Amino acid sequence: MREQVQLHKDKFLEELQDFLRIPSISSLSEHKQDVREGATWVANALEKVGMENIEIIETDGHPIVYADWLHAADQPTVLIYGHYDVQPADPLELWDSKPFEPDIKDGKIYARGATDDKGQLFIHIKALELLMVERGSLPVNVKFCIEGEEEIASPHLPLFIDKNIEQLSADAVLISDTSFIEKGQPAICTVLRGALAMEVGVKTANTDLHSGSYGGGVPNAIHSLVHIFDSLHDQKGKVTVKGFYEGVPTVTEGLRKEVAAIPFDEEKAMQELELDSLYGERGFTFQEQTGIRPTLEINGVTGGFQGEGIKTIVPSEASAKISCRLVGEQDPQKVYERIEQHMKAHKLEGSRITVNSLIQAKPVSLNSQEPMIQKASDAYEKVYGVRPLFPKEGGSIPIVEVFARLLEAPVVLMGFGLPSENLHAPNEHFHLDNFTQGIETVCEYLESL
Amino acid sequence: MREQVQLHKDKFLEELQDFLRIPSISSLSEHKQDVREGATWVANALEKVGMENIEIIETDGHPIVYADWLHAADQPTVLIYGHYDVQPADPLELWDSKPFEPDIKDGKIYARGATDDKGQLFIHIKALELLMVERGSLPVNVKFCIEGEEEIASPHLPLFIDKNIEQLSADAVLISDTSFIEKGQPAICTVLRGALAMEVGVKTANTDLHSGSYGGGVPNAIHSLVHIFDSLHDQKGKVTVKGFYEGVPTVTEGLRKEVAAIPFDEEKAMQELELDSLYGERGFTFQEQTGIRPTLEINGVTGGFQGEGIKTIVPSEASAKISCRLVGEQDPQKVYERIEQHMKAHKLEGSRITVNSLIQAKPVSLNSQEPMIQKASDAYEKVYGVRPLFPKEGGSIPIVEVFARLLEAPVVLMGFGLPSENLHAPNEHFHLDNFTQGIETVCEYLESL
Numbered sequence: 001m002r003e004q005v006q007l008h009k010d011k012f013l014e015e016l017q018d019f020l021r022i023p024s025i026s027s028l029s030e031h032k033q034d035v036r037e038g039a040t041w042v043a044n045a046l047e048k049v050g051m052e053n054i055e056i057i058e059t060d061g062h063p064i065v066y067a068d069w070l071h072a073a074d075q076p077t078v079l080i081y082g083h084y085d086v087q088p089a090d091p092l093e094l095w096d097s098k099p100f101e102p103d104i105k106d107g108k109i110y111a112r113g114a115t116d117d118k119g120q121l122f123i124h125i126k127a128l129e130l131l132m133v134e135r136g137s138l139p140v141n142v143k144f145c146i147e148g149e150e151e152i153a154s155p156h157l158p159l160f161i162d163k164n165i166e167q168l169s170a171d172a173v174l175i176s177d178t179s180f181i182e183k184g185q186p187a188i189c190t191v192l193r194g195a196l197a198m199e200v201g202v203k204t205a206n207t208d209l210h211s212g213s214y215g216g217g218v219p220n221a222i223h224s225l226v227h228i229f230d231s232l233h234d235q236k237g238k239v240t241v242k243g244f245y246e247g248v249p250t251v252t253e254g255l256r257k258e259v260a261a262i263p264f265d266e267e268k269a270m271q272e273l274e275l276d277s278l279y280g281e282r283g284f285t286f287q288e289q290t291g292i293r294p295t296l297e298i299n300g301v302t303g304g305f306q307g308e309g310i311k312t313i314v315p316s317e318a319s320a321k322i323s324c325r326l327v328g329e330q331d332p333q334k335v336y337e338r339i340e341q342h343m344k345a346h347k348l349e350g351s352r353i354t355v356n357s358l359i360q361a362k363p364v365s366l367n368s369q370e371p372m373i374q375k376a377s378d379a380y381e382k383v384y385g386v387r388p389l390f391p392k393e394g395g396s397i398p399i400v401e402v403f404a405r406l407l408e409a410p411v412v413l414m415g416f417g418l419p420s421e422n423l424h425a426p427n428e429h430f431h432l433d434n435f436t437q438g439i440e441t442v443c444e445y446l447e448s449l
Numbered sequence: 450m451r452e453q454v455q456l457h458k459d460k461f462l463e464e465l466q467d468f469l470r471i472p473s474i475s476s477l478s479e480h481k482q483d484v485r486e487g488a489t490w491v492a493n494a495l496e497k498v499g500m501e502n503i504e505i506i507e508t509d510g511h512p513i514v515y516a517d518w519l520h521a522a523d524q525p526t527v528l529i530y531g532h533y534d535v536q537p538a539d540p541l542e543l544w545d546s547k548p549f550e551p552d553i554k555d556g557k558i559y560a561r562g563a564t565d566d567k568g569q570l571f572i573h574i575k576a577l578e579l580l581m582v583e584r585g586s587l588p589v590n591v592k593f594c595i596e597g598e599e600e601i602a603s604p605h606l607p608l609f610i611d612k613n614i615e616q617l618s619a620d621a622v623l624i625s626d627t628s629f630i631e632k633g634q635p636a637i638c639t640v641l642r643g644a645l646a647m648e649v650g651v652k653t654a655n656t657d658l659h660s661g662s663y664g665g666g667v668p669n670a671i672h673s674l675v676h677i678f679d680s681l682h683d684q685k686g687k688v689t690v691k692g693f694y695e696g697v698p699t700v701t702e703g704l705r706k707e708v709a710a711i712p713f714d715e716e717k718a719m720q721e722l723e724l725d726s727l728y729g730e731r732g733f734t735f736q737e738q739t740g741i742r743p744t745l746e747i748n749g750v751t752g753g754f755q756g757e758g759i760k761t762i763v764p765s766e767a768s769a770k771i772s773c774r775l776v777g778e779q780d781p782q783k784v785y786e787r788i789e790q791h792m793k794a795h796k797l798e799g800s801r802i803t804v805n806s807l808i809q810a811k812p813v814s815l816n817s818q819e820p821m822i823q824k825a826s827d828a829y830e831k832v833y834g835v836r837p838l839f840p841k842e843g844g845s846i847p848i849v850e851v852f853a854r855l856l857e858a859p860v861v862l863m864g865f866g867l868p869s870e871n872l873h874a875p876n877e878h879f880h881l882d883n884f885t886q887g888i889e890t891v892c893e894y895l896e897s898l
Contacts, residue, residue: 197759207875213628281665290664305539310807312748425658425659
């Protein structure tokens with residue numbers, strides 16, 4: 001291990017724990033102040049390592065943190081992006097330790113945000129600190145653009161980028177918010193699925209009704225909801241919404257081979273997740289289903305009586321959240337409208353439905369042969385002894401498409417997470433050796449540019 | 450109005466408000482002490498009006514209150530049943546006043562339990578008080594058997610009755626826990642639907658999963674749930690569970706006419722409930738659907754992320770409550786097993802399902818020509834100026850069938866509620882004139898025996 005990493009590891013970990021203690025949940029308004037605290041924490045951390053021109057920039061939502069160090073004359077400029085906000089932590093009862101009280105165990109740090117994205121973002125801050133300590137300066141010019149709204153699909157960042165193209169301009173955008181293929185096998189993601197999320201409400205009567213007096217004779221909001229939602233997929237796991245697959249690339253033999261080249265152990269995954277079987281669109285492998293095919297998932301549902309025992313009512317209200325992953329040329333707005341149309345056509349008589357868009361992000365595709373990406377490959381190889389693969393990531397980082405388009409710069413998705421690290425789930429964690437080796441890799445990368 | 454009713458009305462109402470302040474919700478374990486307080490309150494109220502041999506009888510659940518007055522030699526004995534427990538009060542935000550802070554407004558008293566069943570039970574206690582005041586004794590022998598588990602389907606009362614047949618023996622069982630047809634038109638219910646309730650859980654992986662990494666490739670607990678539940682009814686609103694309708698009487702022209710004789714204004718109901726349309730099993734009227742046909746309703750559903758915004762997960766757990774109303778010779782246990790079987794056959798691959806029975810009660814049918822019921826008709830006519838109708842009630846009072854069978858006594862369902870009084874729903878209330886006229890009716894009835 002690089003000497004300085006070894007030397008400062010414990011201190012770095014203590015700092016990371018401080019960062020992880022902040023419940024900066026961007027989707028919950030009661031955590032607005034915590035999110036702000038996250039921004040302040042990042043700004044302070046950047047100041048401490050010698051970054052300059054630090055700004056906490058207000059938006060209509062959560063703040064953006066900007067900082068730079070621009071004293072490497074004639075050297076390239078790297079814009080580092082990351083996010084200090086995290087997903088909600090519920091269901092709390094499924095966590096082994098408290099989500100905002102970091103717990104170090106078996107070489108992993110457990111906390112909400114450990115891998116997504118505080119731990120990965122912190123790698124960059126500490127890499128710069130080490131380079132400063134080792135060299136007294138940085139080998140390249142660096143800009144930071146760190147947001148607090150990634151988990152709610154970056155509603156304000158695109159406009160900020162658009163208005164500050166010159167300030168943000170760079171030769172590469174460096175992002176660590178993705179995963180290895182598995183432990184020991186790094187990956188630079190080159191394809192990200194787009195995303196779409198919405199909430200759906202179903203309403204019938206103006207009140208819940210006694211199922212004895214009214215049951216069987218009035219519409220039931222949950223009956224309508226399950227009817228609508230069961231109509232969204234057919235028996236083969238295909239989405240039935242008319243026009244949903246418009247813009248989805250044909251799956252050629254070549255593409256199939258490319259996807260199959262990324263190792264994935266179905267049996268092992270099933271065992272780890274205690275699944276009886278996998279389930280998805282028939283005719284496609286798990287990697288294809290989660291990497292290059294679009295999806296529609298119900299993320300949550302609620303309605304009627306949910307307490308202990310029973311309440312014999314005909315519920316008058318029910319609601320749900322659904323989200324899609326999009327690929328190729330699928331247009332989020334069009335897909336949204338078609339799902340809305342489909343749901344309105346499938347509601348049961350006597351029920352009304354309201355739909356509200358929460359997220360819309362376009363799919364993105366990057367060129368793995370781009371020199372800035374190839375140099376990242378070299379850095380990984382130097383530290384991990386193996387060249388990264390270029391997977392098609394099933395997740396979405398909505399802002400990647402915006403950075404690529406507005407800054408006209410290659411985006412390098414240099415991830416240090418593992419797919420098994422429970423991101424967005426209880427017991428989220430981050431492997432400490434990927435934290436330290438991540439710092440080394442970023443140092444190597446910046447030095448190589 | 451009977452002079453003594455007029456005289457004591459305000460005091461009676463104050464006492465009723467005390468009774469309604471007790472949040473005796475039998476289905477929620479955190480209210481166990483409140484339910485006990487309900488029992489104590491009833492026992493004290495019975496003692497105050499001169500009842501004897503008062504006992505608060507422990508069960509494995511909530512207590513039963515017994516009391517009697519047996520000094521009317523050579524006169525018949527009436528067993529009065531009622532319940533001091535109430536339904537849960539949520540959703541609280543839909544109440545105009547607090548559910549356990551009674552509010553008197555426009556001649557109605559608003560509170561959880563106002564009509565179901567504290568208000569109606571209290572009518573009997575106060576009728577006895579008046580008779581005692583007026584006559585110094587009662588015209589008949591009276592026994593009280595008041596339970597605290599009606600809203601959770603009386604799990605312990607049947608055994609208590611079975612073990613105490615002699616102590617409880619009576620010439621009639623008198624129950625006020627049903628409704629008029631509409632204001633001014635009393636009813637003595639002679640048919641009650643049976644009931645069946647269960648909870649259903651669906652589980653897939655051992656944790657919620659990130660919809661980016663796993664979405665489209667693993668089973669989704671909510672997808673399985675909506676698939677199962679949407680399969681329970683066909684497009685005509687008929688229950689599709691095999692054998693569900695076994696034991697359901699054929700709907701003859703005669704039965705149709707009988708049901709149609711009970712007035713019901715569809716337009717008015719739709720307007721009051723702000724419904725776009727009614728909805729039920731095709732080929733049957735609303736009265737048939739809710740009175741003589743069996744039903745299956747989803748009462749509540751929950752799963753995945755339900756907070757503000759979105760959490761892009763593949764949920765690993767979902768659950769629901771469902772209940773049925775049964776008629777004729779439908780057997781609750783058989784129907785339960787068939788629904789369980791149906792659900793297990795309709796789950797999606799990769800999901801496991803658990804089912805748990807919460808309530809099972811047989812349907813019941815009483816003979817309206819029985820003298821004890823005809824005398825109740827006379828009492829109503831004397832007070833309200835109109836003879837009651839004999840409707841087939843859609844609701845269930847599981848214990849009615851047990852009383853009729855074990856005590857071999859006619860059950861007189863002398864209800865004083867109104868169908869519009871929001872029982873089991875927010876803003877439950879009870880009309881004060883039915884409270885006072887109810888006391889008069891019970892006095893008339895007991896005097897007539």
